[in-house]
Amino acid sequence: MASNAARRAEWRRQRRGNFQALGVAVGEFRVFLKEYGVVGLALGVIIGGKAGELVTAIVEGLLMPVIGLFLPGGEWQEWVVGEFKVGIVLAALINFIVVAYFVFFVSKRLLRESSVVKK
Numbered sequence: 001m002a003s004n005a006a007r008r009a010e011w012r013r014q015r016r017g018n019f020q021a022l023g024v025a026v027g028e029f030r031v032f033l034k035e036y037g038v039v040g041l042a043l044g045v046i047i048g049g050k051a052g053e054l055v056t057a058i059v060e061g062l063l064m065p066v067i068g069l070f071l072p073g074g075e076w077q078e079w080v081v082g083e084f085k086v087g088i089v090l091a092a093l094i095n096f097i098v099v100a101y102f103v104f105f106v107s108k109r110l111l112r113e114s115s116v117v118k119k
Helices: 004-036 038-070 086-111
Strands: none
Touching: 004 038, 038 086
């Protein structure tokens, strides 16, 4: 029968082996993250989502009311033709164009290209 000291030593060896295997797995995972740019992609998605929310708020809070001032009736987002809600579609279209331009402008500035060229 093994003594307590021998059992403890064996237990420590097993734990050390488990931690070493965990360390190898963590190391491989870190290499994967760096090699494939996963962290940069995740940050880009998070920042892009928040930038989209910001631009949407600017469009809905500032741009749409200004457009409403120039159109008769003021409530142009509620326009309905038959059963078609034309105002909602126009508002979404304007929002899309502004967000698309913003993304284009920011990406062009970040990439510092003089022009966008098709490859």
